Amino acid sequence: MKAHWKILIWMILGVLVGGFLQLFLEAPLAVGLVLEKQGDSILIQKVDKAAKKAGLAPGMRIDAVILRRGRKGEKTVPLHEPKDFFAVLPEGKLGDVVFLRVREGTKTDLKPLTLEMAEDAPRRVWIQPFRYGAQLFMALLKMLIVPLVLTSIISGVAGVGATRDLKRLGAKTLGYYLMTSLFAILTGLFLVNILRPGVGAELGLPYQEARAVGRSFWDILLRMVPENLFVALGDNGRMLQIIFFGLLFGAAITIAPEPHRGRVRDFFQSAFEIMMKLAEMILKLVPYGVFCLLVKVVGETGFGLFKPLALYMGMIVFGLAFHGLIVLPFLLQFMGRIRPLAWAKAMAPALMTAFSSSSSSMTLPVTLECVEKRGGVSNKVSSFVLPLGATINMDGTALYECAGVIFLSQYYASIGGVSLSLGQQVFVVVMALFASIGAAGIPSAGLVMMVTILSALKLPVEGAALLLAVDRPLDMLRTVINVWSDSCGSALIAKSEGEAVLANLDSRSG
Structure with missing residues (x-):
């Protein structure tokens, strides 16, 4: 079989298998944050590996979350309680990046957080x-x-x-x-x-x-x-x-x-x-x-x-x-x-x-x-x-x-x-x-x-x-x-x- 036909067939199969996994397996979002209300903002109490990659740490305060930053439909949502944060997350999709407006003392910064699947999500296990x-293939190319x-x-x-x-x-x-x-x-x-x-x-x-x-x-x-x-x-x-x-x-x-x-x-x-x-x-x-x-x-x-x-x-x-x-x-x-x-x-x-x-x-x-x-x-x-x-x-x-x-x-x-x-x-x-x-x-x-x-x-x-x-x-x-x-x-x-x-x-x- 010609190489281009083989690539096309496997590409279609990849789309079909990926679509099947998305449609029929659950994938709850996980952001890796434990939050509590403190004053007019939210305090980060605990972070996991994904949140650490975003530069988040215990003791930081979050006062807003920005969805679709730099794209059509950008939206900034003020946060007053932890439930406000978790209520806005379903507006994003897996793989989306949301930006948290974080305060450390008098400094304000934006921290990017990628929305990922929970570690034990059925879809994540199958994927x-x-x-x-894919990682092995990329390693071979880099070699x-x-x-x-x-x-x-x-x-x-x-x-x-x-x-x-x-x-x-x-x-x-x-x-x-x-x-x-x-x-x-x-x-x-x-x-x-x-x-x-x-x-x-x-x-x-x-x-x-x-x-x-x-x-x-x-x-x-x-x-x-x-x-x-x-x-x-x-x-x-x-x-x-x-x-x-x-x-x-x-x-x-x-x-x-x-x-x-x-x-x-x-x-x-x-x-x-x-x-x-x-x-x-x-x-x-x-x-x-x-x-x-x-x-x-x-x-x-x-x-x-x-x-x-x-x-x-x-x-x-x-x-x-x-x-x-x-x-x-x-x-x-x-x-x-x-x-x-x-x-x-x-x-x-x-x-x-x-x-x-x-x-x-x-x-x-x-x-x-x-x-x-x-x-x-x-x-x-x-x-x-x-x-x-x-x-x-x-x-x-x-x-x-x-x-x-x-x-x-x-x-x-x-x-x-x-x-x-x-x-x-x-x-x-x-x-x-x-x-x-x-x-x-x-x-x-x-x-x-x-x-x-x-x-x-x-x-x-x-x-x-x-x-x-x-x-x-x-x-x-x-x-x-x-x-x-x-x-x-x-x-x-x-x-x-x-x-x-x-x-x-x-x-x-x-």
Whole structure:
């Protein structure tokens, strides 16, 4: 069975099982607070683990509770007696965050409290195995991040070579790939900030306060350089440092003398191939990870999460269409004087293969044949540009990563987290650009890269797993854009080398 059908089937099963658990099993709310009236407010006498996570402690006074803060229908309810607090809780749902207005002496503060199921709730007991399954899947994804990105970047940069022709081709190729990836990222950044699909979304993810990752562009530059490489390798949150080291190390390999250059290059190429196989093994678990996650989320919060996910999905589709139908054809027409429709016709078999396989690497043989035999590009150019593109050029993935991360950050900000500043959004752009270079050309590899960026931002990675619910069709479209960009790059570079692009197609049509 095709992978996308398997994911769809398990996704539907996850929704059905989660819906069944929600409809037929009780789940009383538990806030973990023992309260008593004292004067004109309520005194906290005792707290449990969930309340401690919210920063609540005995001796604090609560004088109001805020429901749906920052969203439509925000409501502030003054509290005079403990029964007022427990009377207002049913207005919230499992997974909602309510804010308690707390007084400590003369200070007033807001404390976020996530509404959870009671420890002994029947629904919680049944959901727990699926929660463990989702956590295990996310742990496996995080395990891939460092070795996959490091070996991918080093092998890709080292493969450029050191001869004059290769240097010229390499400079043109890397320049084109960085330019188009940046265009794609900025498209995603623009759309997600204009549409703001994460604001007020009900995703059912728990509140966690975001920590700042850098306040200015100079902070980003300083964070790029690892003071200790081995410390960086042990921390997914230092991914920008690992990418920076990988770029420098790969460049150093290209200028090292033989036999060392060949030995080290071959070692990292072999390591990358092995990591690709390991990633393929783990990504075969995607259907089951989606199933466990959807059982957990739907079982806890219901079906409300699908509305914001549909808006997010529509935004990504529009962004990919804009990049593939406007930006890349514009470059073909005005930079290379190549007819976009004719080039698309020549690339049709490769684009259809990319859509069905969701893998740039698996599509590579078809792309090579189309570019050479139908597009008229020489083997000298195509054999260099396309394999490198299948490894490091991921326009669709870069757009998806940037928009997805900011979508999740908007959600966390709307429930009381810290919104991303301009400097932090620049950080996301830089990370998405570098992470797209390190994204392997295999199905759902963009998910691993999104986990990378979320880790670097100190945001919970569970949000990336939730986006798996709509990831498969987006992954197919992303791969089409990735392959389309690779083919456009080979055409533009061949044209700059003086080759007659589309001559074969023109002679057949004539």
